[in-house]
Amino acid sequence: MALKLADYKTDVHNDWCPGCGDFGIVNAIQMALAEMGIERDKAVMFSGIGCSGKTSHFINTYGVHTLHGRVLTFAQGAKIANPDLTVVAVGGDGDGLGIGAGHFVAAGRRNVDMTYIIFDNGVYGLTKGQASPTLKLGEKTKSLPSPNTNSNVNPIGLAIASGFTFVARGYSYDVRHLKDLIVQAVNHKGLSFLDVLQPCPTYNDLNTRDWYAGADLIDEAQKRHSRIYKLEDQGFEPVVHYDSEVEINEKLSQALIKSLEWGNKIPIGVFYKNGLVSTYTQRLKDKIPNYLENPPAKQNISKNGHSNTDISKLLDSLEV
Amino acid sequence: MSSVDFTWLIGGPQGSGVESAANIFSKVCAEMGYQIFGKREFYSNIKGEHSYFTVRIADKKIHSNVNAVNLMASFDAETVFRHFDELVSGGGIIYDSDLEEIKTDSVHTLDAPFKERLHKELESKNKPFTIAGVLEIAKENGVKLFPVSFKSILETLSEETENPRLRGLIRMYNVIGVALSLGLVKMPPGSLQKTIESIFSKKSEIAKINQQTANYSYNYATAKFENFDYTLPEIEKEPGTLLVQGFQGTALGKMACGCRFQPYYPITPASDESVYLETNEILEIIDDRPGSTAVIQTEDEISAMGMTIGGALTGTRSATCTSGPGFALMTEMLGWAGMNEVPIVITNYQRSGPSTGLPTRHGQDDLLFAVYAGHGDFPKIVYASGEIEESFYDTGNCFNYADVFQVPVIHMMDKFHASSVITCKRFDPQKISINRGKLLEKVDDGYRRFEFTDDGVSPRSRLGMDNGIFWNTGDESDETGHITEDPILRVKMMDKRMSRLDLILKNIPDVEQAVSFGVEEHTVITWGSTLGPVLDAVDLLKKEGISIGLIQLKLINPFPSDYITSLLKDAKTIIDIEANYSGQLGKLFKQNIGRDIDYFILKYSGRAMTCTEVYDSLKKIVQNKANKREVLMHGA
Numbered sequence: 039m040a041l042k043l044a045d046y047k048t049d050v051h052n053d054w055c056p057g058c059g060d061f062g063i064v065n066a067i068q069m070a071l072a073e074m075g076i077e078r079d080k081a082v083m084f085s086g087i088g089c090s091g092k093t094s095h096f097i098n099t100y101g102v103h104t105l106h107g108r109v110l111t112f113a114q115g116a117k118i119a120n121p122d123l124t125v126v127a128v129g130g131d132g133d134g135l136g137i138g139a140g141h142f143v144a145a146g147r148r149n150v151d152m153t154y155i156i157f158d159n160g161v162y163g164l165t166k167g168q169a170s171p172t173l174k175l176g177e178k179t180k181s182l183p184s185p186n187t188n189s190n191v192n193p194i195g196l197a198i199a200s201g202f203t204f205v206a207r208g209y210s211y212d213v214r215h216l217k218d219l220i221v222q223a224v225n226h227k228g229l230s231f232l233d234v235l236q237p238c239p240t241y242n243d244l245n246t247r248d249w250y251a252g253a254d255l256i257d258e259a260q261k262r263h264s265r266i267y268k269l270e271d272q273g274f275e276p277v278v279h280y281d282s283e284v285e286i287n288e289k290l291s292q293a294l295i296k297s298l299e300w301g302n303k304i305p306i307g308v309f310y311k312n313g314l315v316s317t318y319t320q321r322l323k324d325k326i327p328n329y330l331e332n333p334p335a336k337q338n339i340s341k342n343g344h345s346n347t348d349i350s351k352l353l354d355s356l357e358v
Numbered sequence: 359m360s361s362v363d364f365t366w367l368i369g370g371p372q373g374s375g376v377e378s379a380a381n382i383f384s385k386v387c388a389e390m391g392y393q394i395f396g397k398r399e400f401y402s403n404i405k406g407e408h409s410y411f412t413v414r415i416a417d418k419k420i421h422s423n424v425n426a427v428n429l430m431a432s433f434d435a436e437t438v439f440r441h442f443d444e445l446v447s448g449g450g451i452i453y454d455s456d457l458e459e460i461k462t463d464s465v466h467t468l469d470a471p472f473k474e475r476l477h478k479e480l481e482s483k484n485k486p487f488t489i490a491g492v493l494e495i496a497k498e499n500g501v502k503l504f505p506v507s508f509k510s511i512l513e514t515l516s517e518e519t520e521n522p523r524l525r526g527l528i529r530m531y532n533v534i535g536v537a538l539s540l541g542l543v544k545m546p547p548g549s550l551q552k553t554i555e556s557i558f559s560k561k562s563e564i565a566k567i568n569q570q571t572a573n574y575s576y577n578y579a580t581a582k583f584e585n586f587d588y589t590l591p592e593i594e595k596e597p598g599t600l601l602v603q604g605f606q607g608t609a610l611g612k613m614a615c616g617c618r619f620q621p622y623y624p625i626t627p628a629s630d631e632s633v634y635l636e637t638n639e640i641l642e643i644i645d646d647r648p649g650s651t652a653v654i655q656t657e658d659e660i661s662a663m664g665m666t667i668g669g670a671l672t673g674t675r676s677a678t679c680t681s682g683p684g685f686a687l688m689t690e691m692l693g694w695a696g697m698n699e700v701p702i703v704i705t706n707y708q709r710s711g712p713s714t715g716l717p718t719r720h721g722q723d724d725l726l727f728a729v730y731a732g733h734g735d736f737p738k739i740v741y742a743s744g745e746i747e748e749s750f751y752d753t754g755n756c757f758n759y760a761d762v763f764q765v766p767v768i769h770m771m772d773k774f775h776a777s778s779v780i781t782c783k784r785f786d787p788q789k790i791s792i793n794r795g796k797l798l799e800k801v802d803d804g805y806r807r808f809e810f811t812d813d814g815v816s817p818r819s820r821l822g823m824d825n826g827i828f829w830n831t832g833d834e835s836d837e838t839g840h841i842t843e844d845p846i847l848r849v850k851m852m853d854k855r856m857s858r859l860d861l862i863l864k865n866i867p868d869v870e871q872a873v874s875f876g877v878e879e880h881t882v883i884t885w886g887s888t889l890g891p892v893l894d895a896v897d898l899l900k901k902e903g904i905s906i907g908l909i910q911l912k913l914i915n916p917f918p919s920d921y922i923t924s925l926l927k928d929a930k931t932i933i934d935i936e937a938n939y940s941g942q943l944g945k946l947f948k949q950n951i952g953r954d955i956d957y958f959i960l961k962y963s964g965r966a967m968t969c970t971e972v973y974d975s976l977k978k979i980v981q982n983k984a985n986k987r988e989v990l991m992h993g994a
Binding site: 048050078079080082084092094095098099100101102103104105108110111112113115116117118119120122123140141143322325329331334335339340341343344345346347348349351352353356357 | 385602606610615642645658676793825826831839
């Protein structure tokens with residue numbers, strides 16, 4: 039029986055603030071899972087800590103709510119041990135780009151076939167609004183005692199530099215577009231990254247829904263000019279088609295340049311996509327030929343309650 | 359024939375082949391039927407600093423090193439400076455006669471505090487600060503000197519074999535040292551040739567040069583030196599004897615018991631285990647297709663631990679291997695594993711702390727840290743192996759405990775284990791039973807991962823299993839795994855998890871909790887690798903008619919208070935022996951049993967205990983001459 043959108047929802051009470059951008063992301067994930075028809079018990083939603091960390095409880099698949107900054111480590115471990123799983127990891131920008139930045143970079147080097155979604159709102163919401171790594175230098179959101187003294191991280195740029203092979207940005211109030219990006223990200227063979235702009239209505243009074251919609255950018259005809267625009271609408275071509283250094287460098291460079299756009303024009307959509315890089319599971323398969331058919335999670339390790347591993351050759355080599 | 363108990367020492371700069379020389383020597387002696395206990399000491403350095411290997415060989419099972427050295431093979435000056443005073447009267451020093459005039463000041467790797475002590479000694483005995491000076495002292499101590507010009511050996515050999523490459527090939531010095539030693543003790547030469555061949559089996563040209571050099575040096579020693587007191591003839595070899603390095607016990611145990619996933623971050627002295635697992639990643643499986651261990655080098659220990667937990671959630675037996683500093687980074691995740699009842703094994707090869715401490719030296723500093731690791735109350739097992747042989751079987755047990763009780767298990771090992779080379783009985787994988795506890799093969803509707811059950815352990819599904827959906831969270835949770843802050847549910851969940859501690863004590867057999875080697879008026883408690891020297895010391899004292907009891911604690915958390923109390927009811931004096939500053943096992947003993955430790959024998963110099971120094975301290979205790987706290991110092 040085909041699964042419906044409702045099948046991917048749990049009845050856990052959602053305690054996010056009214057108007058929170060996170061709702062749109064959860065809806066988009068559930069819509070994407072339904073559209074792809076992914077079996078609920080073959081998918082695992084990993085989450086970090088913070089408001090976004092609760093996401094795994096709202097989605098009716100396996101859900102693993104991990105630790106602050108560490109979501110990628112749990113998720114990669116599960117996917118490597120059982121490559122048949124569909125793995126999606128989610129977390130906030132503080133979680134993934136502050137405390138977890140080292141894991142973010144290292145994950146890019148591995149290219150494990152899974153998806154990582156960052157809920158990017160510029161603040162630490164659950165601890166009452168401190169500056170997060172994506173808040174710009176000198177900006178002062180409402181509960182900061184003084185303007186931010188740190189420069190911001192560029193999530194798209196960092197993902198590209200770290201080796202993520204699918205890098206995109208979505209907007210939580212464009213749920214349908216976000217859903218399409220999630221479907222592409224999950225279908226991508228390799229590590230995909232989605233930076234989702236997500237207004238925090240409680241603590242970020244700068245990057246609000248109205249701000250993204252350009253409520254302050256009204257032209258003479260009293261028309262709003264949304265800051266958000268779609269890369270695909272401008273004919274941006276993010277896909278690497280040939281495994282050539284020239285093409286790869288060109289696609290990486292244009293993505294990096296695009297990632298620097300901010301202010302009155304903020305691009306969303308796919309910045310970079312390269313399906314030609316070997317995934318981590320392929321790299322393991324090169325060393326362990328039957329890894330994909332017989333991965334760690336599928337191996338039979340005992341016979342009649344005893345070890346079935348034959349280590350006699352190793353013992354012979356140690357015997358005197 | 360009188361019994362053989364002979365200690366050989368070889369030293370040299372790191373990178374000069376000291377370790378392979380010791381491997382050759384150990385292997386030859388083991389092939390000739392002897393039992394081996396070898397230990398490597400080295401600096402945190404890649405090339406140049408002093409490293410040395412002591413190999414004790416005997417015709418019966420031995421468990422430790424002794425202080426006295428019978429024969430030292432040196433080919434550099436530093437080894438002579440550092441070890442000349444460890445030789446027994448009648449023992450011998452092989453040294454490079456071209457180095458006699460070398461002064462202490464020209465050996466740049468001699469550190470200031472050591473040099474100061476040495477100069478004081480030389481001054482007091484009116485000797486020059488040279489190799490000749492220290493050798494004079496050795497000679498006065500009754501040590502025999504065997505001067506050899508290593509350079510002329512190579513030159514002569516180079517001419518004889520018409521191989522100009524050999525001249526000046528100082529890489530051969532280590533093999534010369536081994537062969538001279540074996541010649542001195544008249545060990546039958548065949549095994550030396552065979553061993554070199556097997557060690558260099560993939561490089562026949564190198565094997566040949568080494569064999570020629572060994573052969574020449576062996577004959578050189580037998581022809582030139584007549585007066586050495588010790589001979590080591592071939593004796594009957596016990597069939598099924600392994601020559602293993604410490605880390606191989608846990609690594610082979612992991613392969614045998616079905617550990618199939620090991621993420622790790624490099625750290626001394628733990629990484630050797632992971633590297634060995636990866637080197638042998640493809641596994642033969644009886645009546646099945648090949649299996650494998652996925653060994654993943656991560657970006658840090660936090661990631662290693664996170665991946666290990668992720669792997670374990672898929673039902674894979676998963677472990678990581680680390681040392682103190684790395685384990686410190688893992689502790690937040692340890693609590694997560696405890697909260698979510700995830701079976702994982704952390705193999706913890708301790709070294710000397712605190713902080714970076716003595717990164718390549720021994721210590722049992724982390725027992726209390728392991729017991730208390732992580733914030734909040736959660737159940738965990740801390741389990742300590744005594745000897746390398748038992749660490750193989752203990753590894754299997756640790757994975758069973760993890761699966762059956764659904765708790766993280768910290769398997770305590772240490773640097774003394776990791777860099778010891780010993781002979782022991784061939785491991786028997788068939789003795790490893792595999793018990794996965796309540797891990798499900800099939801899930802019925804209405805599954806709840808943290809369901810309340812009579813024994814406090816819930817059936818366990820795994821990620822990807824049909825109908826087995828569950829949620830995990832580091833927050834307090836309900837039976838499905840969703841967050842709760844309900845006070846009543848919180849108490850029930852805490853009680854459920856913590857009840858595991860009693861279940862563990864009830865279900866782990868006594869012999870796996872602690873091993874009693876006998877209880878006497880004076881009884882020792884110890885744990886981990888310190889067991890070896892204590893066993894040998896107790897044995898020595900027994901031969902003198904002094905009976906000392908010995909209890910080895912293996913299950914450290916939860917602490918088997920009742921069992922230990924009952925074991926020790928007839929002991930009047932309790933002696934705690936361990937390699938740390940504060941007597942950490944003693945503290946746990948006092949805390950759990952309410953009984954004071956009468957004497958502590960402790961060592962925290964970074965060097966493992968020898969049976970000699972344990973013997974001396976125990977004797978002082980029996981004779982009522984000991985301090986309450988005896989601190990041991992032996993070892994360069």
